[in-house]
Amino acid sequence: MHPLFIRYFPNQLIKIFAKPYVAGDNEDKVIKLARQIYLNNNFLSTLDVLGEDVKSYNDINKFVNIYFDIVRKIKKETIYSDTYKQPSISLKPSCFIISQKDNKGNLLVDKMDWEYCFDNILKVCNYAKQNNVRVTVEMEDRHWVDFTLATYQKLLAQGYDNVGTVLQTRLYRSQDDIKIFDNKSRVRLVIGIYNEPAEFALTDKNKMKDLMIDFSKILLEKGSFLEFASHDEKYIKKFISEVIIPMNIPTEKFEIQMLLGVPRFKLQQELVNGNLLETLDRDKVYKHNKKINFRLYLPFSQNWNDALAYCRRRLIENPNIVLYGLKNII
Numbered sequence: 052m053h054p055l056f057i058r059y060f061p062n063q064l065i066k067i068f069a070k071p072y073v074a075g076d077n078e079d080k081v082i083k084l085a086r087q088i089y090l091n092n093n094f095l096s097t098l099d100v101l102g103e104d105v106k107s108y109n110d111i112n113k114f115v116n117i118y119f120d121i122v123r124k125i126k127k128e129t130i131y132s133d134t135y136k137q138p139s140i141s142l143k144p145s146c147f148i149i150s151q152k153d154n155k156g157n158l159l160v161d162k163m164d165w166e167y168c169f170d171n172i173l174k175v176c177n178y179a180k181q182n183n184v185r186v187t188v189e190m191e192d193r194h195w196v197d198f199t200l201a202t203y204q205k206l207l208a209q210g211y212d213n214v215g216t217v218l219q220t221r222l223y224r225s226q227d228d229i230k231i232f233d234n235k236s237r238v239r240l241v242i243g244i245y246n247e248p249a250e251f252a253l254t255d256k257n258k259m260k261d262l263m264i265d266f267s268k269i270l271l272e273k274g275s276f277l278e279f280a281s282h283d284e285k286y287i288k289k290f291i292s293e294v295i296i297p298m299n300i301p302t303e304k305f306e307i308q309m310l311l312g313v314p315r316f317k318l319q320q321e322l323v324n325g326n327l328l329e330t331l332d333r334d335k336v337y338k339h340n341k342k343i344n345f346r347l348y349l350p351f352s353q354n355w356n357d358a359l360a361y362c363r364r365r366l367i368e369n370p371n372i373v374l375y376g377l378k379n380i381i
C-alpha cells in the first residue's frame with residue numbers, strides 16, 4: 052500500500068486500527084490499566100504520552116505538564132512493591148522541541164533549539180527522579196540519534212540514574228553507539244520502527260533481528276540492564292536459549308517488552324510464570340529464578356483527536372502497521 056493513501060483514510064478507519072494499541076484517552080485510564088495488568092497478570096508497564104508534531108511552546112508545556120501529572124499519579128499508587136515494579140514513563144524528544152523540516156520531511160537539525168529540548172526533558176527526568184519514577188528517553192529516526200544519546204549521557208553524568216534509552220539495531224551507526232553503554236546503563240534494544248534509507252540502515256529484518264541477539268550479548272557482558280523489545284516469538288526464544296541461559300544471566304538483569312495490542316498473551320504469561328525459561332533450559336544449566344519480568348508499553352493520550360493524528364502519522368511512516376493490524380485481527 053502506498054503510504055500517502057493513508058492520508059485519506061477516514062478517522063473512523065484509523066480508529067479501528069489504532070484502538071487496540073491505545074491505552075486510553077486520559078491519565079486515569081492508563082493508570083487503571085497498568086494496575087489491572089499488574090494485579091491480574093503480573094505484567095509491568097511503561098506509560099507513553101501520544102502526541103502530534105509539536106507546533107508551539109504551549110504544546111511543549113502541555114507535554115511537560117502531562118508527564119508531571121502522570122508521575123504524580125504513579126507516585127500515589129500503593130500496590131507496587133518497589134520502584135522497578137511500578138509503571139515507568141517513556142518519552143520522545145520530539146514532544147519537547149519545535150521541529151523544523153525541509154519539504155521532504157527531513158529534520159533541519161541545525162535550525163532547532165536543542166538546548167530548550169534538553170531543558171524540558173531534564174525537567175521531566177528531574178521530577179520523575181524526585182518521585183522515584185524511571186524514565187526511558189526513546190529513539191526516533193536517525194536525525195534524532197546524536198541528540199538522544201548525548202541527552203542520555205548528560206543526564207547520567209548529572210546523576211539521573213532513573214533514566215534509560217533505546218538502541219536500534221537497524222542503524223549501521225549503532226555498531227559504534229553501543230560502545231557508550233556500560234554497567235550503569237539501561238538499554239531498550241529494538242530493531243527500530245522508522246524506515247531508513249539503505250545508506251544508513253539495514254533493510255533486511257532478519258539481519259536486524261540477528262543483531263538483537265548479538266547486541267544483547269554485548270550489552271549483558273558489559274553489565275547493562277537490558278530491555279529486549281520485540282514481538283517475534285522465534286527471536287524471543289532465541290534470546291533466552293542462546294543468550295540468557297548459556298550466559299546464566301539472572302532475571303533481575305533484563306526484561307522483555309511488547310506493545311499493547313499485539314496479541315501475544317500466551318507467550319507473555321509463559322514468560323512471567325517461568326514456564327518458557329523452564330522449557331528452553333533443556334540441559335538444566337540455568338541457576339536463577341526462571342520468572343522473566345515482562346513490561347507492556349501503554350501509550351495514551353488526552354483525547355482521541357491527538358491519538359488519531361498521531362496514529363495516522365505513524366501509519367504513514369510505517370504502513371506495515373496496517374498489515375500487522377489486519378494480521379492480528381485475523
Ligand SMILES: Cc1cc2nc3c(=O)[nH]c(=O)nc-3n(C[C@H](O)[C@H](O)[C@H](O)COP(=O)(O)OP(=O)(O)OC[C@H]3O[C@@H](n4cnc5c(N)ncnc54)[C@H](O)[C@@H]3O)c2cc1C
Pocket residue numbers: 189190191217219239241242243244245256280281282283308309310312313347348372375376378379
Ligand atoms: C516496548 C517497545 C518500545 C519500542 N520503542 C521504540 C523506540 O523507542 N524506537 C523505535 O524506533 N522503535 C521502538 N519500538 C518498535 C520496534 O523498533 C519494532 O519496530 C517493533 O517492536 C516491531 O519489531 P518486532 O521485533 O516485533 O518484529 P516484527 O517482525 O516487526 O514484528 C513481529 C510481529 O509482531 C507484530 N507487530 C509488531 N509491531 C507491531 C505493531 N506496531 N502493531 C501491530 N503488530 C505489530 C506483527 O504481528 C509482526 O508480524 C518499540 C517496540 C516495543 C515493543
